[in-house]
Amino acid sequence: MEEVIIGVIDDAVVPAWNVEVEATMPAKNRAFFVEQAGQYFPSDHVRAARDELESFAEIIASRGIKVRRPALLDYRQPFSTPNWSSKGGLYGAMPRDVLLVVGDLIIESPMAWRSRYFEADAYREHLVDYFKSGSRWISAPKPQLKDDGYRADYDPETPWETKRYVTAEAEPLFDAADFIRCGRDIFAQRSHVTNELGIDWVSRHVGNEHKVHVVDVTDSSPMHIDATFMPLAPGKLLVNRKRVGTIPPQFSSWDIRFAPEPTIPDDHLLYMSSAWLTMNVFMLNPNTVVVEAEEWPLVRLFEEWGFDVVRVPFRNVMRFGGCFHCVTADTRREGSLQAYF
Ligand code: DAV
Numbered sequence: 001m002e003e004v005i006i007g008v009i010d011d012a013v014v015p016a017w018n019v020e021v022e023a024t025m026p027a028k029n030r031a032f033f034v035e036q037a038g039q040y041f042p043s044d045h046v047r048a049a050r051d052e053l054e055s056f057a058e059i060i061a062s063r064g065i066k067v068r069r070p071a072l073l074d075y076r077q078p079f080s081t082p083n084w085s086s087k088g089g090l091y092g093a094m095p096r097d098v099l100l101v102v103g104d105l106i107i108e109s110p111m112a113w114r115s116r117y118f119e120a121d122a123y124r125e126h127l128v129d130y131f132k133s134g135s136r137w138i139s140a141p142k143p144q145l146k147d148d149g150y151r152a153d154y155d156p157e158t159p160w161e162t163k164r165y166v167t168a169e170a171e172p173l174f175d176a177a178d179f180i181r182c183g184r185d186i187f188a189q190r191s192h193v194t195n196e197l198g199i200d201w202v203s204r205h206v207g208n209e210h211k212v213h214v215v216d217v218t219d220s221s222p223m224h225i226d227a228t229f230m231p232l233a234p235g236k237l238l239v240n241r242k243r244v245g246t247i248p249p250q251f252s253s254w255d256i257r258f259a260p261e262p263t264i265p266d267d268h269l270l271y272m273s274s275a276w277l278t279m280n281v282f283m284l285n286p287n288t289v290v291v292e293a294e295e296w297p298l299v300r301l302f303e304e305w306g307f308d309v310v311r312v313p314f315r316n317v318m319r320f321g322g323c324f325h326c327v328t329a330d331t332r333r334e335g336s337l338q339a340y341f
Contacts, residue, residue: 001284003066003332005126006057007093009049012041012320013075015115016087019150023166023192024223027156029271038076038087041271041320048316053093053327056290056312063284068331070095070122079118083146086114092122094322095329097224099123100176102186102206103337106130108139112166112173112193117145130331140201143171156221166192174198177224177326179212182231183338185250186212189229191222209337216245226325227276230259233286234340236305240276250341257305260297264315272321282324284310290324 014036015021025033040046061067075089090113098119100107106127108120120127120139131137143149149170158164167173178194179202180187186206188199203212215229222228222243230238237251241258262275270277278298282290291299293311302309314323 001065001330001333003068003330004060005068005070005095005099005123005329005331006060007053007091007095007322007327008069008072008122009046009053009091009093009317009320011072011075012046012049012091012093013088014039014041015090015113018114019154020112020114020166020192022156023154024221025272026270026274029269032271038078040076045269045316045319049320052312052314052317056314056317056324056327059290059310059312060284065284066332068126071125073122081117081144083144084114086117088115089118090115091320092119093317093320094177094326095123096226096322096326097175097177099329100174100179100202101329101331102181102210104134105136105138105206106331107176107202107205108137109176110140110143110171110173110198111175112143112145112149112195114145138205140172140174140198140205143173146170149173165190165195167195169195169197172197172201174202175224176329177226178222180225180229180231181210182234182340184210185339185341186210187215187225187229187231187248188212189215189217189219189222189225191217191219191224193223213248213250215248217243218245219243224326227274227278227280227323230279230281230325232281232283232289232307234338238279238281240279243276255305257301260301263295263297264318268315269319270321271319273318277318277321277323277326280323280325282328292318292323 016037017033070092154166174194228243259279262278264275293313
């Protein structure tokens with residue numbers, strides 16, 4: 001790892017509760033979202049999360065890795081397009097969702113949540129800078145996100161087996177975090193925020209050097225592959241056994257392990273995700289993994305597996321829907337493009 005963007009949380013705003021939010025957010029938090037949309041999250045939670053996030057950024061920088069941070073923006077500002085309006089934005093906390101980095105290509109994602117329509121703006125200064133130093137910076141076609149882009153018949157209560165996704169196929173949509181790369185191969189999931197046209201769009205734009213494969217995911221509210229399917233290093237794959245159906249054949253000779261059940265207490269409020277964020281770990285190099293400090297079963301699994309483990313407290317950040325992998329976008333790593341399969 002040479003360079004990474006790490007999000008900021010100070011300016012986080014509760015996103016408007018639309019169908020596409022309802023499809024992926026914990027149902028028990030519905031009232032909170034509906035009442036608080038467009039307002040700051042509770043300040044004690046934000047402060048505690050910020051302290052952890054800043055410590056994490058310092059740990060990364062102290063290892064000689066260049067750290068960039070997004071701009072703080074006023075996400076309480078309402079905005080509109082000719083087709084709809086939003087009470088506000090969300091945050092600049094999760095660069096992994098917004099920016100898809102494939103070698104020297106940086107792609108701004110066409111995000112399915114209306115509240116996230118302008119989220120790439122937080123990274124603008126860095127994107128221009130990367131462009132000036134030679135990156136091929138592009139944005140996927142800006143989605144229109146009209147009402148017909150979402151399924152009117154979508155019901156979050158439908159059991160998984162008969163479930164459809166909340167996003168239709170009206171236009172390409174994807175979040176970068178629904179893709180995870182192993183050298184030349186990129187593994188993707190269809191989710192509520194990434195549709196088939198979105199996966200096709202990425203496949204065509206990463207060129208002949210890369211191939212996109214779709215993973216068979218059985219998650220009932222899929223949004224982002226990085227609490228589901230985590231290639232860690234050559235030959236080592238961490239899988240959420242509750243969410244992956246058939247493991248892609250490419251991994252047949254890899255050492256595959258299943259993530260242990262999270263140990264986060266039930267009364268620890270996670271506004272925006274399940275507790276499986278525990279497996280949303282971050283690799284500093286092929287041997288070193290950053291893990292949430294209290295997740296002892298996962299820490300032990302990694303130690304037995306031969307990794308050096310860096311334990312960092314992050315449960316307050318996790319309230320906001322992401323762990324170490326989500327809050328980062330690694331823009332430069334050492335080494336050349338490899339084929340691992
Ligand atoms: O487990 O709720 C979280 C994905 C992080 N962006 C979950 C998925």
